[in-house]
Amino acid sequence: xxxxxxxxxxxxxxAGACGAAAAVGAASAxxxxxxxxxxxxxxxxxLALKYPPLDQVRVGLIGMGGRGMSLMGNLLDIDKAVVTAxxxxxxxxxxxxxxxxxxxxxxxxxxxxxxxxxxxxLCARDDVDIVYVATPWADHVPMAAAAMKAxxxxxxxxxxxxxxxxxxxxxxTAERTxxxxxxxxxxxxxxxxxxxxxxxxxxVLGQLTHAEAGYLHAFADGLLSNxxxxxxxxxxxxxxxxxxxxxHGLGPxxxxxxxxxxxxxxxxxxxxxxxxxxxAARDRLPADDPRRKETYACGDVNTTLIKTALGRTIMVQFDxxxxxxxxxxxxxxxxxxxxxxxPPRISLRGKSHQxxxxxxxxxxKHGHPLWVRHKAQAxxxxxxxxxxxxxxxxxxxxxxxxxxxxxxxxxxxxWSSVYPLSIASVASGSAPVRVPDFTRGQWKAPRxxxxxxx
Ligand SMILES: NC(=O)c1ccc[n+]([C@@H]2O[C@H](COP(=O)([O-])OP(=O)(O)OC[C@H]3O[C@@H](n4cnc5c(N)ncnc54)[C@H](O)[C@@H]3O)[C@@H](O)[C@H]2O)c1
Numbered sequence: 001x002x003x004x005x006x007x008x009x010x011x012x013x014x015a016g017a018c019g020a021a022a023a024v025g026a027a028s029a030x031x032x033x034x035x036x037x038x039x040x041x042x043x044x045x046x047l048a049l050k051y052p053p054l055d056q057v058r059v060g061l062i063g064m065g066g067r068g069m070s071l072m073g074n075l076l077d078i079d080k081a082v083v084t085a086x087x088x089x090x091x092x093x094x095x096x097x098x099x100x101x102x103x104x105x106x107x108x109x110x111x112x113x114x115x116x117x118x119x120x121x122l123c124a125r126d127d128v129d130i131v132y133v134a135t136p137w138a139d140h141v142p143m144a145a146a147a148m149k150a151x152x153x154x155x156x157x158x159x160x161x162x163x164x165x166x167x168x169x170x171x172x173t174a175e176r177t178x179x180x181x182x183x184x185x186x187x188x189x190x191x192x193x194x195x196x197x198x199x200x201x202x203x204v205l206g207q208l209t210h211a212e213a214g215y216l217h218a219f220a221d222g223l224l225s226n227x228x229x230x231x232x233x234x235x236x237x238x239x240x241x242x243x244x245x246x247x248h249g250l251g252p253x254x255x256x257x258x259x260x261x262x263x264x265x266x267x268x269x270x271x272x273x274x275x276x277x278x279x280a281a282r283d284r285l286p287a288d289d290p291r292r293k294e295t296y297a298c299g300d301v302n303t304t305l306i307k308t309a310l311g312r313t314i315m316v317q318f319d320x321x322x323x324x325x326x327x328x329x330x331x332x333x334x335x336x337x338x339x340x341x342x343p344p345r346i347s348l349r350g351k352s353h354q355x356x357x358x359x360x361x362x363x364x365k366h367g368h369p370l371w372v373r374h375k376a377q378a379x380x381x382x383x384x385x386x387x388x389x390x391x392x393x394x395x396x397x398x399x400x401x402x403x404x405x406x407x408x409x410x411x412x413x414x415w416s417s418v419y420p421l422s423i424a425s426v427a428s429g430s431a432p433v434r435v436p437d438f439t440r441g442q443w444k445a446p447r448x449x450x451x452x453x454x
Pocket of ligand 1: 186
């Protein structure tokens with residue numbers, strides 16, 4: 001802990017030294033960007049928001065597609081988590097979800113599938129503590145806002161929001177209603193990510209300067225499927241050119257770097273390659289397929305560079321169409337060491353400057369206590385190698401214990417804001433764009449974080 005505070009203070013001092021050089025670029029970005037809207041008198045910060053402990057956590061889920069069902073599966077494996085209501089516009093999906101809850105021995109949950117606003121009835125129930133939102137991206141914020149206004153906490157799938165206005169709506173609604181609003185960024189709970197988080201907290205990598213993150217998932221042919229989950233995803237690729245899925249790689253890096261606990265994203269620049277791979281996959285469809293008429297706005301590979309207030313840089317990449325093997329990159333540079341992932345490896349100052357690829361000794365020494373304690377159950381319950389279970393377990397645990405949640409609405413807004421801001425930067429020839437300060441000046445104070453906790 002002491003090492004951590006010292007390194008934070010040093011970094012703030014050093015940031016002052018290199019701040020002048022950064023000021024020119026930052027100033028031009030700020031000139032072009034609107035100032036952050038002031039906080040209304042009826043709003044109050046929700047950093048470190050806490051509620052009294054709950055006896056059980058009653059969950060209502062909206063969106064019982066692939067992701068909603070998977071999240072519900074994890075919740076049903078967690079002691080004292082109870083699914084009381086489910087909602088989807090497709091009645092068969094609601095029926096399947098209800099059957100799965102009953103098969104687990106829980107009481108029959110209420111089902112909502114009347115129309116596309118029936119989720120409001122779920123939000124109005126008095127036997128729901130938290131609403132999970134696992135619907136297509138454009139619906140996340142209206143649903144989350146409805147839930148918070150009905151007095152519920154919310155957990156939203158990624159990205160939480162896809163416009164800047166939506167990012168602010170989330171923040172303002174959470175502050176007005178004083179409700180938890182957490183984005184379900186499961187990758188923050190990956191075994192390697194939590195190992196890195198722990199090593200950072202212990203000072204193993206020294207002072208952090210740079211990170212590289214991304215979402216690389218070779219998926220071009222799959223995206224052309226007629227399944228509705230691919231149809232809405234493809235629509236975004238037809239309409240927008242930028243990083244349309246930033247948070248899986250960026251979320252863990254933001255936690256490593258104490259973003260909203262001493263640092264914040266300040267500006268970004270973004271560049272997209274030309275589009276080729278999805279249209280090539282489209283051209284492999286039969287000549288009379290209606291999808292042959294589609295055109296895609298999003299370049300194959302988007303690369304975004306974020307500069308933080310402490311002068312660190314973060315590269316975030318988005319590529320779901322080239323044949324690159326899966327990776328979230330997860331590379332972190334510090335003054336004393338560098339961690340790289342896919343495959344996991346480390347290089348420490350004073351050693352050979354070759355990657356060490358046997359991480360067993362590091363896992364033994366620095367493995368995160370959450371993983372040490374829950375690994376067997378996480379692997380059994382599953383979901384992306386166990387991290388989905390751990391995320392859900394931890395969310396339920398914090399509500400049961402009356403603790404602040406690991407991630408706040410400010411994280412959801414800032415991490416998701418890369419979606420619209422990268423689009424804006426690409427559209428303006430990669431000009432720097434200011435990232436709003438969603439905390440409205442409260443990003444400097446250290447915050448309680450899951451590092452070290454079990
Ligand atoms: N964190 C992860 O690893 C991960 C993985 C997959 C998907 N996701 C996210 O989860 C979300 C859902 O993705 P998916 O793959 O499950 O998509 P999906 O299309 O399979 O599921 C979305 C569901 O929402 C329902 N829905 C749509 N509008 C609705 C409305 N008005 N009211 C109620 N239900 C409505 C649809 O009928 C569908 O069943 C997305 O935000 C996606 O980015 C996250």
